[in-house]
Amino acid sequence: MNMMLASVLEHISDTPWPGGQVEVFGLRVTLMSSSIASIILVGVLLAVLVPRLARRVGDIPHGGRNVLEILVIFVRDMIAKPALHEKAYDFLPMLLTLFLFVLTMNLVGILPLEPLTRLMGHYVPWMKGRLIGSTPTSVFSVCAGLASLSFLTILVSAFARAADHAHHEHHWPRWLCLALSPALWVRKMAPPISGMAGIILVVPLTAMEIAGVVVKCGALLIRLLANMVAGHALLAVIMMLLLQAAAFALKENITALGVSVVCILASVLLDVLEVMVAGLQAYIFTYLTAIFLGLYVEPGHG
Numbered sequence: 001m002n003m004m005l006a007s008v009l010e011h012i013s014d015t016p017w018p019g020g021q022v023e024v025f026g027l028r029v030t031l032m033s034s035s036i037a038s039i040i041l042v043g044v045l046l047a048v049l050v051p052r053l054a055r056r057v058g059d060i061p062h063g064g065r066n067v068l069e070i071l072v073i074f075v076r077d078m079i080a081k082p083a084l085h086e087k088a089y090d091f092l093p094m095l096l097t098l099f100l101f102v103l104t105m106n107l108v109g110i111l112p113l114e115p116l117t118r119l120m121g122h123y124v125p126w127m128k129g130r131l132i133g134s135t136p137t138s139v140f141s142v143c144a145g146l147a148s149l150s151f152l153t154i155l156v157s158a159f160a161r162a163a164d165h166a167h168h169e170h171h172w173p174r175w176l177c178l179a180l181s182p183a184l185w186v187r188k189m190a191p192p193i194s195g196m197a198g199i200i201l202v203v204p205l206t207a208m209e210i211a212g213v214v215v216k217c218g219a220l221l222i223r224l225l226a227n228m229v230a231g232h233a234l235l236a237v238i239m240m241l242l243l244q245a246a247a248f249a250l251k252e253n254i255t256a257l258g259v260s261v262v263c264i265l266a267s268v269l270l271d272v273l274e275v276m277v278a279g280l281q282a283y284i285f286t287y288l289t290a291i292f293l294g295l296y297v298e299p300g301h302g
Contacts, residue, residue, distance in 0.1 A: 014139045034134040035142060038113075041132060042104045050100070075099050075286065083290035087297050091290065094153060099286040102137065102146065106228065106278030109135025110271065137281070138228045140221075147221035150289045154213060158185050158296040186210065216292045224285050231277040235270050242266050 020032035030036070053068045075096045080088035113133025136142045159181035166177045166184050177184070189209035242262075 014141075015134065034132060035136040035139045037132040038108050038134055038136050039105065039142065042101065042108055042136075046100060046104060071100065072096060079283070079287045079290050083287065083294045084297065085294070087294070091153075091157075091293060091297075095286055095290055098146075098149070098289060099282055102224070102285050103279060103282035105136045105142075106282055107275070108133060109138065109228075109232065110274050110278065135228060135232060137224055138232060140225060143221045143225040146224065146285070147217045150220055150292065151213070151217040153289070154217070154292055154296055157293060161185075161297055162188065213292075213296075216288075220285060220288055220292075223288070224281055227277070227281050227284075231274065231281075235274055238270060239267070 014030070014036075015034040016030050017032045017034075017037070021028050021030050023029070049064070050068065053064045076088065076092055079099070080092050080095050084091055111133060117132050137146075159178075162184040163174070163177035163181040166172055166180070167174050186206060189206045246262075
């Protein structure tokens, strides 16, 4: 039981590689770990597979190309268009990349790569202690990086829209509009209120709107992190209960075959549920990112 719990905690936590940490100004900085290795693995796989699958060979997609086309249509019709409307195609490449990246990282945590790397350590000395296969999206820094990417995309899009608005309204040079775009965006954050009340409330309302952008991206971080950690922990607890039930059944001389069949079926159902959780969290993260983008690229926002 304790060994199983330790294995679960290792699966949802980041394990530094031997020699993969350095000390900078009294702080330990991780240069390579199981999660970073998993992220690199996911990046290489997507960089190699997606361009090959995206090549047009014939008129009817088949195999992996068919799967990729389904994912593209899903992100376009179920995420980009409902949230961004006519701006959907402008952000579709970013949203599709984000969805595939988060989905693949979630799925990597399901694959039994950790036992494989431990086995490789017996035959390849360089791999000893260097694990691959943990769930990157159950690590705070990884989720923070993904949320920061969404935050930067929102800011850049909002600045670009503020610059375009000033260029068309005041006919200022585009370089000047781009240089002043952060100030122009902040100036238009507060809702227009006439009279003295508008003058008094412009600063607190602007501060609240800016804080709202940060809070929205923080919600992306917490939602993805909490759901992935909770999902893996819950499934692990259920699996431990199944193992305890099997051990009790064997101890009480209950038919071992029946218990084994139940445990195998339960394991398959739990794996299916974990795949569903991985896909659902990738969808939610991408959809919320699209919704937050839509708040600042649609007319009526600065």
